[in-house]
Amino acid sequence: MQIDTQQLDKATYIKLYKKLLKPRLIEEKMLILLRQGKISKWFSGIGQEAIAVGVTLAMKDDEYILPMHRNLGVFTTRQIPLHRLFKQWQGKAGGFTNGRDRSFHFGTQDYKIVGMISHLGPQLGVANGIALAQKLKKTNKATCVFTGEGGTSEGDFHEALNIASVWQLPVVFCIENNGYGLSTPSSQQYFIEDLADRGAAYGIESHIIDGNNIAEVYEKMTYIFEEVRKKPKPVLIEFKTFRQRGHEEASGTKYVPDELMDHWKERDPVDSYENFLFEKSIIENSEIEDIKQTIKAEIDEHLKIAYDEPDIESTLEDESCDVFSPHKLKPIEIENHNTKSLRYVDAISAGLRLAMRKFNDMVIMGQDIAEYGGVFKITEGFVEEFGQDRVRNTPICESGVIEAAMGLSIYDIKSVVEMQFGDFVSSGFNPIVNYLAKVHYRWGQNADVVIRMPCGAGVGAGPFHSQTNEAWFTKTPGLKVVYPAFPEDAKGLLCAAVEDPNPILFFEHKALYRSLKSPVHEGYYTQEIGKANIVNSGNKISIITYGMGVHWALALLESYPEDTFEILDLKTLKPLDNVSILETVKKTNKVVVLQEDSEFGGVAAEISAWISEYAFQFLDAPVKRVCSLDTPIPFAENLEKIYLANSRLKQAVDELLEF
Template sequence: MHQVNSEPKSLHFDRKNLSDATLLRLYESLLLPRRIEEKMLILLRQGRISKWFSGWGQEAISIGAVEALEADEFILPMHRNLGIFTGRNIPLEKLFAQFQGKKSGFTKGRDRSFHFGSIAHHIVGMISHLGPQLAIADGIALAHKLAQEEKVSLVFSGDGASSEGDFHEGLNVAAVWKLPVIFVIEHNGYGLSTPSEEQFAFKNFTEKGPGYGMETLRIQGNNVLEVYQAILELAADIRKNPRPVLVEAITFRMRGHEEASGTKYVPKQLMEDWAKLDPVDNYEVYLESIGLLDEKTKSQINTKIKKAINEGLEKAFAEESISPDTEEELRDVYFPFEQEIVSPKSEKSTEKRMVDAISDGLRQSMEKFPNLVLMGQDIGEYGGVFKVTDGFKKTFGGDRVRNTPLCESAIIGAGLGLSIKGYKAMVEMQFADFVSVGFNQIVNNLAKIHYRWGQKADVVVRMPTGAGMAAGPFHSQSNEAWFFHTPGLKIVYPSNPYDAKGLLNAALEDPNPYLYFEHKGLYRSISSEIPDEYYTLEIGKAKLVEEGEQVSIITYGMGVHWAKKAVKELGISADILDLRTLLPWDKEAVRATVKKTGRVIFLQEDCLTGGIGAEICAWISEHCFEYLDAPVMREGSLDTPVPFAPNLEKQFLPENRFKIKLQNLIEY
């Protein structure tokens, strides 16, 4: 039972050539998180904090790692890495304010415990989904490699989190791209109550590395000297010879997953055996045995630490509870950015198809932003399946135009890692359908990171979307509504070549996360005169593409072309409002057209139920009711998956039903 964690019998400390000062520094660093833990457990019992994830017994891993790295090298910790935060000298009053949900904490009360980062301290905090951290570390390491900085990033994972697909993707990308990342697996025997043998069918994580073409190292995680020396040597080597290394730190979790969980599911003998290997007690005994630590020194260090803890707690507890401010909450969802519209420098223009306009904008943005990196499957020599990046690798090089493994989650996460290091990232989904595999990174990392701790996510995800090509249910979906519900994202969806270029450029300028939808059916079917020079269009501004008196048609994407065709065939005088930006959407433009005509219908290619049209029609009913002369109507595709056979697909799409409903609205 639990063979991995029954191996060690005692801890052997070997100082090698470490100085007395280093040994004592490691002791003080090791003691601080333990003393904080002791205090937090008391406060938890007193009801003065609400939750605590304990790293008791695992402190040596965090302290060995943080002390071994350079201060400006990023660390991505997990639940049990309090020592990373204290080791980077985060002010204790600010750390405690974070634990208590106070305004001066890193997340302003918006997230808990260790769910935060601090660029000043080169820490990127976790989210509860755990695995996505590895890809962010990849992105940071990629930035180091691109800038030739000779730095490493270090990311933690527990043995439980290693079961997630993000773990595989993170390791695989790092191995393929030879990224300078240290993956530290804290093998502590349990994922909450599930023991290792129910998580995976191997004994040690060192068995996994060779499958990725990656070096591995197994260390005793309770031995602070062994951890420190191993990471110190690895980091020095990796800085000169960039590559990932997987480090398995054998340890044990001495308390519950979080305190409410308890440890009743752990065999008593196992707890007793590991208690004898306590990283603090054993290191203290070692320092005493070599004459470096006596009672006076211990007392001085303890007094200093306890004083710092108590002072920090006093300041945190003295701070008043947060007074909610709705304006501030809404404002902090996005990174502050004031768009300045760029007009083309000359009037010279060329007729371009939509696919060419997108390519043109992307190319000019690459020229404008030398820190912009493109990533996606087959976007290199092949130029992408739709040839948007054809010739880009030759022009901009393989470092900036990167073919990726088949792993959407890791590549989106790597984009966020690049952003943390000041780069811009564009990630191409081969088809919008495939974004489901990267959904978590978008809605929980990209979308929430600024609201949580003020970090921008300068990432644009391009999404070839839409049906009409008889491509079936996995290459034809309209999935913009999946993301429309997620605060922190911006969504654009152009209907024509001119808007496609201007909106893409604008999205790439903005340091907030974007989903940029481009309809595959419009790539080569429409063309128009496009300025040759770089330009941008206003985000959040709809466009009245046709004006009329009888009815308002609100739509976007392919719906604009269906609406134009229907109006012409039916001989109707209509406002056709192209939203262009779906999040945020232009409420004033919608209000103006509804007020003008008194009749409104929303058209979307997406399935009808739960689509964007439902929200906008509800808003019209609530805010524009006095202007209406007829019920607010909407039309969309059938509530089925997108079928393959052309006749079935034609029935699925709303074009014909829309014309009937539009006529009914006129006659109401």
């Protein structure tokens, strides 16, 4: 391995050595503690340290870096106090996740590090979002993100590269090719010689770097980052390296041929570099020993600090309160009491336009939303007012776009993502439920993202364009789910959703877009998320519903005396307004819970269970759920009528009246 270079001076060589040695010595100590049962798990990066250290040193301290679980050198090079890392691995409060996640599954704005999640792929798209923010703000900074060779088979990798290429984002994708994905060798993961070749398919510059040569990594990456800062562009780097330990310690390395292991041990980045420094008389043995002893002393000192901190304690209240980023909406009252009759679709468009004016760096992303105005024309004319930087057409890659929205939030930029149809959100499900929903609970980072979800039946669009899939998300802690039924509410709740720093799924019923028109206050205003509304006061039966269900209930009311039904429009499904639910149950003593979604596991089931548990004493009859069939939603109009809950609502109401 040729380490010598003409570009580095003696001080830099020694600096590289100190930075390289530190994660190695920490790892050796951690392996001892693992065997002693003092930490729960360890993912070793022994053999790969030169990559994390060299890349991080080549970056500026205020540039974001997104490492993985074998990149201890990123954290040590960014000079995070070791006792905080040790506390993190011991699940103590002084770490970064309050004991809620382990190893390197955390981020820290203080050090501009955004840690991984176990699904690996989403962090690539998040890096795109951070790089997009840097480009929009003209910071002349780069972003760097790591993945392994196994992760390059994930769809997130390809979506991220495609978006970065199309948008020419200043992001450097680093592949640590260590030959194995757990125990599966590279020959069984992809059918090309070099993963760097994948860059060409996306029009991305790519390089192959010896990942065990700290001098080469540092020197080449310094140049690459300088180029990316000067002219924003994505770059793909493949680092050839090898991990000398198992995927994690319990898995071992028996699957690695002895000769392969011996080959890479001869190219150990720490030993090779140390020998080079000694042979070139850059450093003496005594200096090496002094450096090692200094680092070991620091490790021991900080371990003691970590051990001395008591085990973490918490309360039910504290754990529950940290699921969402704290946000107390300051209601923006309606100042202009003039109203204008607007269609549901126009009210959403108006709210979105006003939010874009209020938050002047907010970004909207989605398929065909720019010049075309979206398939429902909600963003028609937005490009002319706000420009293509803020109203961004996206490739067809829901996962990558949602991840980019998360990256924008890390850079303190709000964003709204339009699903062309709410059904398509399944292609972006993972980053929503595993990244956006959990990020505040894990390390205190908000996910300031609204995902608009055109949904619902009544338009004859069949199984892939007519679902109302809110129950996919109400089950996931950390997400808010909003589902307005009227134009006035849609506008106010959308403005409130944009202001909220938490991830929000905003459902909009397509059949209401152009069929429903009502007075809407002009100007910017917000409505409280989590507050239901009584749209008809009655005393015999409570119909608790939302979305299209509200209009089904109002239509049915025409066949009965006006005071028969108390219709409660939930408006928000998560958080649920249990106070209003309890009040209406107490008033009528009989309840129908109506939803358009299919029955099993839906929102109606949760409400029914809650009433049975907390309001049973006020009931004069069993709670009835009226839901659509437990089948996919069909296309033909007659079949759709059979499917929908509306066809069974009257019968349920009559049975309950007679009970």
